[in-house]
Amino acid sequence: MTLLIRNAHAILTGLPGAASRHAGPDMRIRDGVIEAMGALSPLADERIIDARDCVVYPAWVNTHHHLFQSLLKGEPQGLNQSLTAWLSATPYRFRAAFDESTFRLAVRVGLIELLRSGCATVADHNYLYWPDMPFDTSDIIFSEGEALGMRIVLCRGGATQSRAIEQDLPLALRPEGFDAYMTDVERLVGRYHDSRPESLRRVVMAPTTLLHSAPGAQLREMAKLARRLGIRLHSHLSETVDYLDAARAKFGMTPVQFCAEHDWLGSDVWFAHLVKLLPEEITLLGATRTGIAHCPQSNGRLGSGIADLLALEKAGVPVSLGVDGAASNEAADMQSEAHAAWLLQRARKGMLAQPRYEGGTFEGGADAATIEDVVRWGSAGGAQILGLSRSGTLQPGMLADIAVYRLDDPRYFGLHDMAIGPVACGGRASLKALLINGRMIVENDSVPGLDLDALRVDAMAAVKTLQQRALA
Numbered sequence: 348m349t350l351l352i353r354n355a356h357a358i359l360t361g362l363p364g365a366a367s368r369h370a371g372p373d374m375r376i377r378d379g380v381i382e383a384m385g386a387l388s389p390l391a392d393e394r395i396i397d398a399r400d401c402v403v404y405p406a407w408v409n410t411h412h413h414l415f416q417s418l419l420k421g422e423p424q425g426l427n428q429s430l431t432a433w434l435s436a437t438p439y440r441f442r443a444a445f446d447e448s449t450f451r452l453a454v455r456v457g458l459i460e461l462l463r464s465g466c467a468t469v470a471d472h473n474y475l476y477w478p479d480m481p482f483d484t485s486d487i488i489f490s491e492g493e494a495l496g497m498r499i500v501l502c503r504g505g506a507t508q509s510r511a512i513e514q515d516l517p518l519a520l521r522p523e524g525f526d527a528y529m530t531d532v533e534r535l536v537g538r539y540h541d542s543r544p545e546s547l548r549r550v551v552m553a554p555t556t557l558l559h560s561a562p563g564a565q566l567r568e569m570a571k572l573a574r575r576l577g578i579r580l581h582s583h584l585s586e587t588v589d590y591l592d593a594a595r596a597k598f599g600m601t602p603v604q605f606c607a608e609h610d611w612l613g614s615d616v617w618f619a620h621l622v623k624l625l626p627e628e629i630t631l632l633g634a635t636r637t638g639i640a641h642c643p644q645s646n647g648r649l650g651s652g653i654a655d656l657l658a659l660e661k662a663g664v665p666v667s668l669g670v671d672g673a674a675s676n677e678a679a680d681m682q683s684e685a686h687a688a689w690l691l692q693r694a695r696k697g698m699l700a701q702p703r704y705e706g707g708t709f710e711g712g713a714d715a716a717t718i719e720d721v722v723r724w725g726s727a728g729g730a731q732i733l734g735l736s737r738s739g740t741l742q743p744g745m746l747a748d749i750a751v752y753r754l755d756d757p758r759y760f761g762l763h764d765m766a767i768g769p770v771a772c773g774g775r776a777s778l779k780a781l782l783i784n785g786r787m788i789v790e791n792d793s794v795p796g797l798d799l800d801a802l803r804v805d806a807m808a809a810v811k812t813l814q815q816r817a818l819a
């Protein structure tokens with residue numbers, strides 16, 4: 348069974364340099380894999396997607412999310428707080444309020460929001476685990492992903508020790524035992540982890556916040572177990588200056604040095620944020636090929652800053668994009684995230700301008716990131732970081748994870764180069780099709796069988812329920 352994407356107006360591939368665009372205009376998909384690209388004649392009985400006036404992208408790979416937060420958007424107590432105060436005000440205050448049905452609904456809302464932005468793969472950093480938990484959040488994430496046909500990388504978060512902000516709070520905020528954590532990671536790997544390239548289920552070792560979630564000796568054991576099991580490692584790191592202060596006060600070293608001391612650097616490791624780094628930390632991350640999940644919208648919303656992707660990429664750090672949780676990013680979709688990454692890298696460079704009479708040689712920040720760079724970070728970069736060897740780029744032999752954007756909103760009218768529209772114009776372009784492993788998951792901008800209006804009503808009711816149950 349083959350499928351032909353025909354007459355695409357433009358194709359971005361996720362590859363670097365001259366290969367970032369392909370003339371197409373056609374792509375043939377056979378058995379879930381891109382078989383050919385070029386001028387192709389339709390075969391008899393071949394299914395055809397008419398991509399005239401459409402722009403084709405590799406489906407996005409989102410490398411950092413917290414799906415449970417999808418019902419915590421714009422929560423007033425945390426809306427104008429920086430990271431630490433926001434953590435107490437929103438995610439921690441609402442944590443115990445989730446039950447099986449609200450958790451499942453939050454996951455579903457988040458996955459559908461991502462799908463409709465053209466995203467195929469999500470690495471969900473789930474940290475809703477506590478002792479004697481009455482429902483299995485890991486299983487819910489995998490089953491909701493499976494129902495939609497998405498590629499799910501479960502980053503098994505959690506903590507084996509408490510932070511000060513968690514003291515005197517209910518069971519749902521207490522840490523797990525170290526043995527219970529390790530046993531559960533092994534259980535999840537045995538039950539769900541599929542290391543084949545076309546896999547829709549992966550598991551990652553991901554204690555929530557490396558500096559705070561477990562003692563150093565345990566972090567070393569976690570890294571050892573992950574490498575024995577052949578899974579990747581992920582955590583939050585250096586989102587704000589608090590990380591530098593905490594690492595110096597607690598351990599007498601920088602956060603990245605702390606990672607090095609505990610075997611938490613390498614091409615199988617990636618960290619969310621990396622906003623506040625010292626130059627020697629960037630060098631060490633690059634030398635070890637440790638990756639970044641860049642989350643510009645969340646970093647902006649929380650006032651944390653803007654990661655220096657130029658310096659990181661130059662040092663050798665693999666770069667990817669993540670939307671982070673919706674409690675700190677009300678537009679938790681990959682098109683918005685890519686748009687923000689594009690603008691903010693340019694703004695960041697522009698902010699370094701010094702007047703020429705003070706010796707400045709500033710030439711402008713507009714060369715900080717091209718649309719092709721941002722697409723590469725959001726697709727190929729993510730696939731590399733997650734170890735998905737046949738996802739993230741559009742070329743023969745790769746899995747058919749493909750977004751076909753229609754650009755039928757006035758926002759996209761008048762473009763001289765339609766290829767850049769989905770990122771440069773922002774917003775959410777309607778999807779002619781989203782394919783994952785060659786399967787049509789979104790068709791003519793809707794998920795077959797999904798009642799969006801019912802989902803909206805359920806989400807409104809769930810927000811009320813959560814507000815009633817949240818801690819004061």
Ligand SMILES: [Zn+2]
Nearest residue numbers: 583619671672
């Ligand atoms: Zn996060």
